[in-house]
Structures are given as structure tokens and as C-alpha cells.
Amino acid sequence: MKEETRLLIQIPRGTYDVLPDESAVWQKIEETARKVCALFNYKEIRTPLFESTDLFQRGVGDTTDIVQKEMYNFKDRGDRSLTLRPEGTASVVRAFVEHKLYGLPNQPAKVYYIGPMFRYERPQSGRTRQFTQFGIEALGSQDPSIDAEVIALAMTFYQSLGLKKLKLVLNSLGDPESREAHRNALIAHFKPSIGEFCEDCQNRLEKNPLRILDCKKDHNHPLMETAPSIIDYLTDSARDYFSHVKEMLDEMGITYELDPTLVRGLDYYNHTTFEIMGSSKGAITTLTGGGRYNGLVSELGGPETPGVGFALSIERLLLALEVENISLQSEGALDCFISSIGDEAGKKASVILYELRQAGLRADKDYMDRKVKAQFKQADRDHAKFVIVIGDEELEQQKAVLKNMADGTQEQVAFVSLADFIKSKISSGV
Template sequence: MTIQIPRGTYDVLPEDAFKWQKIEETAREVCALFNYKEIRTPIFESTDLFQRGVGDTTDIVQKEMYTFKDRGDRDLTLRPEGTASVVRAYVGHKLFGLPSQPQKLYYIGPMFRYERPQAGRNRQFTQFGAEALGSADPSIDAEVIALAMTFYRKIGLKKLKLVLNSLGDPESRAAHREALIAHFKPSIGEFCADCQKRLEKNPLRILDCKADHNHPLMATAPSIIDYLNDASRDYFAKVKVILDEMGIEYELDPTLVRGLDYYNHTTFEIMGASQGAITTLMGGGRYNGLVSELGGPETPGIGFALSIERLLLALEVEAVSLDTDRSLDCFVVAIGEKAEQKAPVLLNQLRLAGLHADKDYMERKVKGQFKQADRDKAKFVVVIGDEELDAQKAVVKNMADGVQEEVAFTLLTNYIKEKI
């Protein structure tokens, strides 16, 4: 019986792995430009981390987490997002005490959510995210947004739309919270069970409900913009001014609340093309209370996370081809038993010199070996047989123009590197 792959997961085969490598390479290059350093956290964490960090009123915590008990009867969860883990590491390793602040970090890795699989949404998916912890400067908000936009532009996307909002400081959010409760409470019985539970705990989550998004009260709900105090308005204004001066275009959307409980002040999403429609490629925002919620000192933070799967779909829609050179520098063709023994040694020398090289391992005839070289898109073919071994030379064929030259074994690596 053939074992099937779990629903909501997928295999990345070699033909597509090059695309993933290019995307991850670009992410690392852009993060280096912005002086963000990589952090790697465990794939599973204490369940409490996500209940406290993501928020127990979110769909993620209530419905989507892969949670299990280990042999020590501890509750563990496959990470559904990256920010909580990064902040847990920031607190646990006392990175807030280092002289270099803010701590600017990024991660790339798999996340897990139990939800209905569809295009761009899987139960195992890969996120690239960046976090800046330790600064309350509005310019760091603009920097994080600029990093995300730079990454998308560098990878080749053009149909992008940046959407901004502010959730304000705790005082502003408290005032908005009371207004939301007063707005929804008289008719809360018309909403889903989840929204009824959220009314008192976190009414902002009602605005993010997928089941009731068409309810008339959604369109008339109080806007957070109307409840921002002077400090919050001033902060948001500074972020917008910096983005304007950077030349980064954006649209304001007062309904943008994001799906996690830890956001305040700046929130943002970047939209892109997807099969003829516009979809959210990534989202992020400021989370000034998260570090203290997870046991650290009061520390401001801001970050984003994006789905590589959704990025691949957007690249496909925009017909963007990633520049992935999958060709070999050279392919060794061996003719005869002695040459077969020499080929692995010669191949190893080429590889140690930094050349991408391979040979036949299927006992193919000469014609078959050349066909394999073509399939591997080899730039040069190195041919060795009895005569070449006696002369300590190889015949090197340039596959682009068909020109052949004899080259001494001792000069072979330098010859190919110079030609390339």
C-alpha cells in the first residue's frame, strides 16, 4: 500500500527547490543590507507561549494549532507563527541587555496551522519574517516596511499595494474597545459563537471574523482612527511622512486590524496579484506589549511575516522567472575501464576547485554520457580515455560552440575556471 502525503502538505521537488533557494538567498541578501541577523528557533514550543503571545481569542489558538503532549505530559505546539518564538528567545537569552539595540532579527522556516487547504494556504507553510526589538522610533516602522517592499521588488514583483493603519496606543485601544462593545452588544446574538465569546474579551477580533464579515454592523463599526489620541496620531503621522520621503506609496485602510492580539500602533499589509484577484502576501505591525507579556521588560517591537508559498503564486501570476542557474560547469565523460577509475579522482579535483561538476554513474555509452551532460546543461565536457590517460591530458569540449582543446590534467581546473 502506498503511503500518502498528509493533507495540507507538499513536497518541493528538485526542479522547484531552485526557486525556493533563490527566494531564501534574496531574503538573506536584503536582510544583510538592512543589518538584520538570522535567528533560528525550535519548530515546537510550549503551548502556553502561543496562548499568551498570539492571543487566546484568535482563530490560530482556538482552532488551528497542532498541539500534543510529550512523554513528560507537557503541552507542546508546532509553531503556528514566528514572532512569539523570536520574542521568547529575546527574553530568555536577555538580548534586551546587549549594548547593540534595537535587536534586528529575521527567520525563515516552516509553520503549522490546521486549516482548510487551498491555493497559497497549507497546513505546513514557510514564512520569512523580520523583527526589530527595542526601539519606539517611528523610523524603525518605516524601515521594516521598506525591508519587505525591497525584498518583493528585488525578487521581481511589480503589482504591489501597501496598506496601512494604526491601532493606537493602549489608551486609544481601550476607548475603541468600549465603542465596539457598545456597537455590537445589542445584536451580538446574530453573530457566530466565536464573535459572541470575543465581545468582552477582545471585540477587535470581531472585525476580523470570516463568518460574519457581511453582517451590516461590520460596515458601520466604529473606526479606530476616530479614537486615536494625540500621541497616537502624531506617531502614525511620523511613520507616514518617512514613507512619503522614501517614495514608498501606500493606502490607508481603517479596517485593517490584523489577526493577532499583540498588535498596536502601526499595522500594515502588502497586497499582490493572485489568479486575477488581489490577495494579501504579507502582514505585520508594532507589538509594544508582547515582550512584557512573555516575561521580559517593557520593550517596543515591530515586525512582519510573509508566506513563500503565496509569493510563488504571485510570481507565477506576474510571469516572473527567477534567475536560477542550474547548469553544471563541467561533466566528465569516461571511455574505458581505466578512465572510469580516473574519473572520480578528476571529478573530486574539479569540485575542490569550486567547479560544479558531475559524471555518469549508470554505465552509459559515450553517446548516452553526452546526452546526460546536455540534460545537466553542462558548459564543458571533459573527455578521458586510454590515450588521454597515457598523455596525461583531457579533451575539453565547449558545449556552446563545439570547440575542443586538449588540456593537461594539471592545468584542467584553471583552464575551465578561466573559460567560465
């Protein structure tokens, strides 16, 4: 009888594993994000990985590539259409409306999220089908100062991780009156030659012509360069708003470049829009996109409520860190490792290990019955500060040999004193 051949089940295309040796970097990034958010008084919100499909059709926009081409939709047993979340803002706003956070006394509601998103895209460097976003939303204020705060938070986050090759690009999409005038100008500009554009752009002409400016297929078309600029259609109040944002950034010492072609393609976006650019594998890439979206809360059934925020990809951040040769310090080093010789010493090592951990020390021991030399090699790989050696002689004396791995010195320490002794050595920097 032939032996059954088992097929190797592999990871789905466009996804990845974060292995144990890599996870410390992710933890450092997430820890930095949480610390920066705490400095700016943003609190964490956690929303489901899947939502009603209708949320993203209305919240992201049915003319976007995300909704038309990239969403993971499925039916549940109740024949309800659900979608793995492709972005975070719609879910946050849904929660804001559903739980009536607009009624809380402290306004604006300032929240952040960190978690996986899902889009069916062609996998490539920095772009995967499951990716991790860190994003913030400030809901409830139409003060242009909070636009500057949101931008400052994003820049502070990147700078806290050591990135220096950053470029902030800024634009204004104006108020609804500005947007409408610009929309009509775009339609008049593209309509005579719309047949030369891709099918997506043709469909967008009447529904959302601003999205044409974002098209990757037709970005080299001559009409793109001569398209009307939103800056020429800003109302006086919209210009004042944008001037206030720029003034605040100037006062903070945050440098930026103006780019009138920078757009956010959704109808409810207005006023400030921005991107933070960085290096990725030698090329300039967008690390962060954000802006103001004053119409989204009402679009999802809530009261008229202004909002502003950003989202960034941790995968792209990792590439930018690599380009700038930034290695985030791992905090996975052990305080001590126990090397034991013989069965009885192994049993005692387990008890001492438990006591060390109860005392708050990061500790481990050999579980593979290795020779002493191999156990010390494992301690080195774990970057252990101290190694505790226990054998028959140590059991008889009730004292362990404690070796300082930094300078090679060693001394005998009573079993009952090990935890306090090691903690005192660590606190004194020895």
C-alpha cells in the same frame, strides 16, 4: 502463499515536497531574504520547531483562530503540553526575554527568521498545514522611523525578486488609550445585534471585539460597514506617531493606501499595522502582514519593550511570482561534466572529478555506464558549460578532449591542467 501487498505511504494532507528541480527557486528566495536583511542590519535567529503550548496561548492570544482551532498540540513523555510553532513572533520574543537580549548594548535587537510553521487549516492554494515563513522583528525602539524601516525591508525584498503588482495598505491602531476607547465603541456597536453573528464573534465581543472585524463568516453583515473606525478614536500623540510613519514612507517614495478597517486582532498590537497585497492566480491576496506590538515582551515575562515586525509566506510569494511570469534564474548549472568510455577511463574520470571539485568547480560524471551520446544529453540537462571526454586514446596521451557546449569548439588539454584551464575559460567568459 499470496504475495504481501504493501500500501503506498503518501505525504500527509496539507503538506508538500520541494523536489530537486524546484529547490533552486527556494534557495534563491531565501538567499535574497538574507541579502536584504544584511543590507538593513538584521541578523538571523533560529528557534525550535516546537515550544510550550502556553507560549502561543499567551503570545498569540487565546481568542484567535490560531490558538482555538489551528494548533498542533501534543504531550511529551513528561506530560508537558507542546505545540508545533504556528508563527514565528512568539518564539522570537520568548528567546529575546529568556536570553536577556534587551540587555545587549546594541539596541534595537533586529532579527530575522526563515523556517516552517504549522497550522491545521483546510488546505487550498497558497495555504498549507506546513508552510514556510520569512519574518523580521525589531525589538527595543519606539521610534516610528523603524516602523517605516520594517515596511521598507518588506517592499525591498519583494522588489528584489522582480514583483511589481504590489499594494501597501496602512492603518493605525493607536496607543492603549485609543484602543480602549475604540474597544468600548465596538462593544456598544455590536452588542445589540450580537446574536446575529457566529458563535466565535459572540465569544469575542467582551474579550476582543476587534477580532469581530476580522471574521470571515460575518464579513458581509451590515454592521461591519458601519462599525466605528479606530481613526476616530486616536489620541493626539497616536495621530502624531502615525503621521511620522507616513511622512517617512513619503520621503522614501513608498506609496501606500490608508485602510481604517485593517486590524491586527491581538490585544498587544498598537500603532502601525500594515499589509502588502499582491496577485495570486488572478485574485488579490495578502502577501505580508505586520505591525507594532508594544505589549508582547511584557506579556511573556520580560520588561516593557516595544516591538515591530512582519511575516510573509513563501508559498504565497511563489504564486505571486507565477502570476507575474517571473522565473528566478537557477544557479544549478555545472561548470563541467566528464564523459568516459571504458572502465579504465571511468576510474580516471573519478580522480579528475575529485580534483575539479577540490579546485572549486561544479562538476559531475556518468555513473550509469551510458553511451557517449546519452552522457552528452545528461550534460545538456545539467546545463554544463564544458564536457570533458576521456577514452583509451586520451588515457594514453594523458590529455582530455574539452568541448565548449556554448559554441561547440573543442581542444585537447592535459589532465593536470584541466582545472586551471576551465577556470580561466569561465573567468574570461569564454
